[in-house]
Amino acid sequence: MKIISTNIAQPTLFTWNGKEVTTGIYKKPTDVPIYLGKEDVIGDEVSDRRVHGGEFKACYLFSANHYPYWRGLYPNLEWTYGMLGENLTVEDLDETKLIIGDIYKLGSAIVQITIPREPCFKFAYKFGTDDVLQQFINHGYSGTYVRVIEKGKVQVGDNMELIESTKEGISIFQLFDLLYAVKKNKDHIQLLMNSNSIPEKLKKRLKLFMR
Template sequence: MKIISTNIAEPTKIRFNGKEVLTGIYKTPTTNPIFLGHELVKGDEVSDRKHHGGIFKACYLFSADYYAYWKNLYPNLDWNWGMLGENITVSGLDETQLRIGDIYKVGHALVQITQPREPCFKFGVKFGNQGVLQQFIEHGHPGTYVRVLEEGLVAVGDTFELVEQAKNSLTTAAFFEMLYAKDKNQDHLSLALKNDALPLKKREKLATFKKND
């Protein structure tokens, strides 16, 4: 996996259901390296601290490989890297290969795969269509958030080197599918509940879907 673009956002006001809110989803490419901090990317707007940023969502990665898919669906949008709201656009990012808990060295930082993006209304506002949320779920390639174990600068051209593969884990794609499945795969659910690369609140919520053996 290789960094194609690093992206940050200024705070942007949007309106939804008659209310004005701030968002950091309108990210654009930077010309300089970005600094991955333990809770956010330095200089990047994180307006909704309840759902974005923090230890388990310090930085969001999305695959450059799927831009063609989204451009085909929304050809009239103003396309550039960062359009999917990602801090880092990565070539070769494959959610069917990434495992929750995997640790990678990239640039001067050490990061751990945590959880996929779950799209919200702000994503729909940006694309001019709230139906894009279901399209995003059905496409099944949500990118991933990472936890920053060692802070540092990353830049275009840096590659992700696997340092440690998570044991007894599940892929980001399998986890994403399980999140939205009505009948959740119980084996996958068991793996997720034991994985401390996922935040405790997420695991506690998932535990309510566990069936008694």
């Protein structure tokens, strides 16, 4: 897996339901390396830290392989890497093979796979329609957030290399499906209850389905 674009955002204002909202979803490619900190990418806008940034969402990765799908749905938008809100656009990133808890070398940083991205109203605003939210869920390829174990720089051309595998775990693709499935896989939920790679808030949310 190779990094083909590094992306950051400046704060962007828009009006939503009569209120002014700031977002960092309008990411653009950079021509310099980016630095992965423990809770965010240095210099990148994180407008609402209740849902972005922090230990389990320090950096967001999305696969370049899914860009043709989204460009096909929205050909009239201005397309650059970073369009899906990712800090790192990664060639051949495959959510079905990214196991929660796995550890990767990413440039000079060390990161751990944590949780998928869930689409929100800011994502819908950027694409100009609420339809994109269900389309994102139906497509199933969410990209992944990572925890930064060791801070470091990442630049275009760097590889994403697996250095430590989780013995028992589920993939980012499986967790994303679990979040929206009507019938929850309780075996998957139980595995997640024993994981230190997802936030307690998500564990509490999933635990409700074990009753």
